[in-house]
Amino acid sequence: RKEVEQDPGPFNVPEGATVAFNCTYSNSASQSFFWYRQDCRKEPKLLMSVYSSGNEDGRFTAQLNRASQYISLLIRDSKLSDSATYLCVVYGTASKLTFGTGTRLQVTL
Amino acid sequence: DAGITQSPRYKITETGRQVTLMCHQTWSHSYMFWYRQDLGHGLRLIYYSAAADITDKGEVPDGYVVSRSKTENFPLTLESATRSQTSVYFCASTPTSEGIEQYFGPGTRLTVT
Numbered sequence: 001r002k003e004v005e006q007d008p009g010p011f012n013v014p015e016g017a018t019v020a021f022n023c024t025y026s027n028s029a030s031q032s033f034f035w036y037r038q039d040c041r042k043e044p045k046l047l048m049s050v051y052s053s054g055n056e057d058g059r060f061t062a063q064l065n066r067a068s069q070y071i072s073l074l075i076r077d078s079k080l081s082d083s084a085t086y087l088c089v090v091y092g093t094a095s096k097l098t099f100g101t102g103t104r105l106q107v108t109l
Numbered sequence: 110d111a112g113i114t115q116s117p118r119y120k121i122t123e124t125g126r127q128v129t130l131m132c133h134q135t136w137s138h139s140y141m142f143w144y145r146q147d148l149g150h151g152l153r154l155i156y157y158s159a160a161a162d163i164t165d166k167g168e169v170p171d172g173y174v175v176s177r178s179k180t181e182n183f184p185l186t187l188e189s190a191t192r193s194q195t196s197v198y199f200c201a202s203t204p205t206s207e208g209i210e211q212y213f214g215p216g217t218r219l220t221v222t
Contacts (some may be wrong), residue, residue, distance in 0.1 A: 004151075032209070043199055043213035044152070087151070096167070097211060099144075101151035 001026050004100040006088050012106045017078050023071045023088030032091035033064055034072050037084045038068045043088065044087055047073075078107045112136075115200050123222055128187045130217050133202030140203045141183040142167075142211065143175065145196040147208040152199065158183055188219045 004021045013051035025033075048055065050071050061074040069084040071088055074082045088100035112135040122128050132141065143155040143169075145149050154167030155176040164175050172194060174186045183202075187194055201211040 041216075043215055045213070046210045049209070073168075096142075096154060097155065099152040101149065 003098045006100040006103045010104040012107050018076045021073045025069050025090045030090045032088040033071050036087040039084050080107050083107045113214040115217050120220045121171050121220045123144045130185045134202045138202035138204045140199040143185045144199045147196050195221045
């Protein structure tokens with residue numbers, strides 16, 4: 001079983017739609033969780049951290065369920081510019097991050 | 110401009126040749142990392158460094174060598190390149206051991222023929 005698993009997609013959604021991605025992780029001792037965004041042929045960049053209480057940043061909401069070991073990302077009112085690959089990332093120890101393979105989102109007119 | 114840079118951005122080499130990928134950061138971050146990204150595998154950690162002269166293996170270190178004589182530089186060497194090392198290589202850095210955010214360089218696309 002992979003340490004971090006994501007549905008690769010692609011998720012094709014129209015502008016204005018709401019879309020949600022889930023991610024599961026295998027190590028129950030994992031300490032911190034993140035969503036990174038990666039545009040085509042570019043480097044990954046931090047989108048947001050994921051807290052136990054859930055957190056929201058504009059149109060983006062991230063949630064963590066430690067009991068079921070999954071993380072979610074909700075994007076409301078999708079924009080064309082949201083088209084990218086979203087990487088689920090788990091922090092273990094010694095500053096080492098484990099990355100999921102990513103979920104590709106394509107927002108269309 | 111401050112940040113993290115990688116060179117070369119693109120490289121084509123032949124099987125068996127030695128190749129060095131450079132990574133330079135201007136933030137004086139303690140931690141630096143090398144990842145490779147391949148379809149179906151996501152980003153995998155090759156080597157990391159907690160400080161100058163301190164390096165350690167990641168998930169896929171075989172065939173790679175690193176050094177870190179200065180805080181700002183973290184070169185990655187493929188001692189004898191193989192086709193399986195064709196990949197996109199990303200360098201990253203972070204200031205602490207808390208793993209809060211890693212800052213990535215633009216990547217090096219390496220093709221081994």
